[in-house]
Amino acid sequence: MDNETGKTMKLIIKFIALLTLTSATTTALGHHSAAQFDFRNTVLIAGTVQEVRFANPHLRLILEVTDEARGTRDIEYEGHSRNNMRRQGLMPDMFTVGDQVTIRIAPMRNGDDGGYVTALRTPDGEEIGRVTGAD
Amino acid sequence: MSLKSLAIIRVIAPALFISSAFFSALSMAADLPDFSGAWTTYRGNPGAPGGAFFMGPELKLTEAAEKARQDFISVTEGTNHGAGNSCVGSGMPGSMLGSGGYPMEILQRPEQLFVIYEAHNEIRRIYIGEEADDASNYFPERNGYSSAHWDGDRLIVQTSRLKTQVDSRYPHSNEATIREEYYFDEPLADGTPVLAADLVMTDPLWLEEPLITTKRWQALDNYHVLTYECTEPLWLDEMEGLYEEAGLEMIQE
Numbered sequence: 001m002d003n004e005t006g007k008t009m010k011l012i013i014k015f016i017a018l019l020t021l022t023s024a025t026t027t028a029l030g031h032h033s034a035a036q037f038d039f040r041n042t043v044l045i046a047g048t049v050q051e052v053r054f055a056n057p058h059l060r061l062i063l064e065v066t067d068e069a070r071g072t073r074d075i076e077y078e079g080h081s082r083n084n085m086r087r088q089g090l091m092p093d094m095f096t097v098g099d100q101v102t103i104r105i106a107p108m109r110n111g112d113d114g115g116y117v118t119a120l121r122t123p124d125g126e127e128i129g130r131v132t133g134a135d
Numbered sequence: 136m137s138l139k140s141l142a143i144i145r146v147i148a149p150a151l152f153i154s155s156a157f158f159s160a161l162s163m164a165a166d167l168p169d170f171s172g173a174w175t176t177y178r179g180n181p182g183a184p185g186g187a188f189f190m191g192p193e194l195k196l197t198e199a200a201e202k203a204r205q206d207f208i209s210v211t212e213g214t215n216h217g218a219g220n221s222c223v224g225s226g227m228p229g230s231m232l233g234s235g236g237y238p239m240e241i242l243q244r245p246e247q248l249f250v251i252y253e254a255h256n257e258i259r260r261i262y263i264g265e266e267a268d269d270a271s272n273y274f275p276e277r278n279g280y281s282s283a284h285w286d287g288d289r290l291i292v293q294t295s296r297l298k299t300q301v302d303s304r305y306p307h308s309n310e311a312t313i314r315e316e317y318y319f320d321e322p323l324a325d326g327t328p329v330l331a332a333d334l335v336m337t338d339p340l341w342l343e344e345p346l347i348t349t350k351r352w353q354a355l356d357n358y359h360v361l362t363y364e365c366t367e368p369l370w371l372d373e374m375e376g377l378y379e380e381a382g383l384e385m386i387q388e
Binding site: 086 | 219220222236237253254361364365367368
């Protein structure tokens with residue numbers, strides 16, 4: 001490369017570098033009908049976790065529940081999507097199979113077993129989650 | 136200047152010209168609004184149009200459309216059957232008008248706006264300017280095909296190639312087209328950016344009058360939009376069945 005060619009190439013390289021630098025600096029729902037759940041009259045339910053699916057589009061939670069009226073049986077509850085459960089502060093490790101848990105639910109309007117999980121009550125009485133409707 | 140230097144410049148000049156046009160396009164793009172970021176339901180002024188408790192306007196459906204909607208309601212009302220429960224996204228305009236309850240994320244490049252609605256991981260690719268293609272080259276989809284252009288600091292988006300949908304809050308035929316106009320609205324008092332979009336959906340077959348509304352979102356700072364995995368449980372059920380049938384223990388969670 002002779003001297004003149006070298007100078008020309010250097011000029012071109014500087015120009016390209018300048019362009020590159022300039023460019024670098026200037027480019028700086030609802031799934032569900034909620035009608036079946038009574039969100040105005042939530043109740044507490046205590047039971048043992050039999051099965052849990054912390055998933056989208058909805059939580060599926062089966063508790064073994066015992067009461068005087070209907071004895072001991074497994075009841076399935078629904079809840080928010082796992083994404084929205086997380087936003088409520090409700091995480092999968094709070095529902096481990098075999099654990100005794102107390103949940104707040106929006107019960108079925110027709111009185112059947114089941115409902116929509118609105119919160120989890122911890123042993124010290126604190127409630128995590130404030131779900132006011134189905135997602 | 137020698138002949139050799141002239142020859143080098145002759146070869147490199149076109150490349151420089153192309154590069155400078157490219158960088159100039161980037162610079163122009165840098166002057167345009169950048170809608171990138173995570174957005175949620177606008178709560179700055181409860182009750183404001185397109186804000187919290189946004190319900191969307193009522194549709195004025197044609198007789199045929201109303202019949203189609205009623206048929207759908209008659210087979211699903213009071214049940215858990217629905218697109219969402221089957222892990223199917225809303226489709227336009229529901230994906231856009233419903234977003235915010237679940238956040239959405241926008242990634243913007245000069246030639247494309249990429250919108251990810253968290254719910255159902257719905258994705259829209261909005262092609263800007265010459266990047267847009269002839270919509271008829273693409274399959275009809277629930278979110279259609281979207282092309283856009285800038286009008287000052289507003290992004291005008293046109294969507295077509297929609298599918299006929301009755302399983303939506305906003306039923307429409309496959310002849311429906313949607314115009315959205317995105318712009319930055321007045322920020323909240325604390326400076327939080329507010330994004331707005333005026334939407335008009337026209338449908339010669341199913342709508343007596345166009346659907347006209349405005350949707351607003353407010354920016355989420357340092358927020359990670361979540362993945363919305365929805366179909367995996369269906370596969371796990373299927374897999375579990377296969378393992379049970381074979382008398383094997385399933386290890387996968």
